[in-house]
Amino acid sequence: MRTENRIEIGFLLFDGFPMACLTSVIEPLRAANEIAGQEAFCWSLVSEKGQKVQSSAGVGFEAERSLAECKDIGILFLLSSPTSVFDDPSFGNGVLRSLGRHGAVLGGISAGVFPLVRSGVMQGHPVSVHWCYEAAFKAEFPDMDARSEVIVRTASRTTVSGAAAGFDLALHLIQDRLGGDVAHEVACWFQHPMMRGAGVRQQVPSSNAPGTGDSLPPLVSRCVELFAGRLSQPISIAEVAQNMKVTPRQIERAFKQATGQSPSHYYRSMRMKAARQMVVYTKDPIPEIALAVGYGSVAPLVTHYRAAFGLSPSEDRRRINRFRVEDNAPLPSV
Template sequence: MHEENRITIGFLLFDGFPMACLTSVIEPLRAANEIAGKQAFGWVLVSERGQKVQSSAGVGFEAALALTGCKDIDILFLLSSPTSGFADPRTGNGALRGFGRHGTVLGGISGGVFPLVRSGAMVDQPVSVHWCYEAAFEAEFPDIDARSEVIVRTDTRWTAAGAAAGFDLALHLISDRLGSEIAHEVACWFQHPMMRGAGVRQKVPDTTAPGSGDQLPPLVARSVELFAGHLSEPISIAEVAGQMRVTPRQIERAFKQATGQSPSHYYRSMRMKAARQMVMYTKDPIAQIAVAVGYSSVTPLVSHYKAAFGLSPAEDRRRINRFRVEDNAPLPSI
């Protein structure tokens, strides 16, 4: 900390970063300063070379500092898409590791956890990974402790899964620095219903029948958990039923009623979504992706992928790469 114990937060921006992740942290801190009547928090925009950065919405942001010129920053959050990286990885990654060694708290919000982990600054550290990026993250970083909580916070590393989680993280900072009453008032200013913390899992969209709500029945929810744990080594419906101590027919009926789909089709949809994450956010060969989502060969993956998305995995990847090159734009990030 420095002048008047003000906490200074740097936001390291990469092209394609989601604006919401930036404003969702800065705005509650600004409000806290106003409510407290003092500059308890300060912030600065940082980029690799001090260059202008473009958000995923195409809005440009002027950075005040280059990464290597940062001084007196207490917390440095990385904001990016999953595919973002340094133009000079050796220098950029070394700078991040250096900040971490000298006491700066390092963090990443949403896709920002990818370049943060790539830097080598998260060895033996748990990471909050947005559900939209889980399969791609696991494929690139199989040895990292990836968690589904909205916030994962240790003494020196803070990560959050998305813009709303970034707001929650800001509320925790406010509570730590200025007390829970001011944090609560800030939340009320923005009609933020609650401050989520460690151990709160992300809300993940479920395919439910119209009018059925967003809560899956326990039998279906537990089956989905088993499916999610067996993407690379598929589990049969009979095996799921055996673990649940029910009959396969009971699971069939429960899925039809809750989701309008059979459990096998629901399971396939989960595997295809995981495959698409890897097609979009990794450079893994299609054959390797097929194995990662439980196929012994590429042919059935291609068939099911085309049925789900209208393109083969290779065609989808070419489309994505063409979009990046022609439009000079990253994929939308969360």
């Protein structure tokens, strides 16, 4: 198999990384090499010190090189949990910044954007953030340009929202290097129906109610978008109705029909999901989290949080921290 002008890709793995995000990029690249009859892409598994890494599924991966051995890498993707950090942040972040200065393309897949942004290499670059990490990401990085697109690429930075988006990214790399015909054949090999690109937004669960489909009616969708922009400064349903130029009763009916919930309960659920992201994935004090989701004090947050999740924010955080320390259990990652 010919190897001229091959692209070398490193996958920097942290404990708790989502395994699907790794295989969803490697497998289409492997298929592209077979179809094209050349080693257009090669890859290696990287860890901070070359140590073995455990995925979120508990599967161990042997690293093939340490981060210090990546000076000649062309592309480096970070895969991690949202809380992942380098054992030696000064060294690890310094290597990433050096790679960026010397022309390597740096990227993050799913929660890998968290250590990527912490390193300082994403200043001035937009970031694709998975919807389930959005509140936690914005709480930690309020000045970053966080986007809901499945893939966000610039000339030197690439971020994608999750495993399926990682497959789309691999198809783009294949198209860039080997052409659209090979990319299309790879997609057909894996029965991947389409290659999503820039500007395609993530699909987000619209409701806990079954049978609502992938999209909400226009009125409900516009209301949800307004709710999402007002998590820290809640808006009344009457104000929403005035903004939409309809009556509160019309909004009530539309939400009940589309989601099985009242708009106020749907709105509260959005705020609770955002609160839980910050409880689980940040170290922000509970009073600050309460303010971030529109509560003037902790007490009503605790009441609503317990109703939604069966325990208080503090109890939830203690449970997660106990897993981290005692069981070394990985946090949920996608």
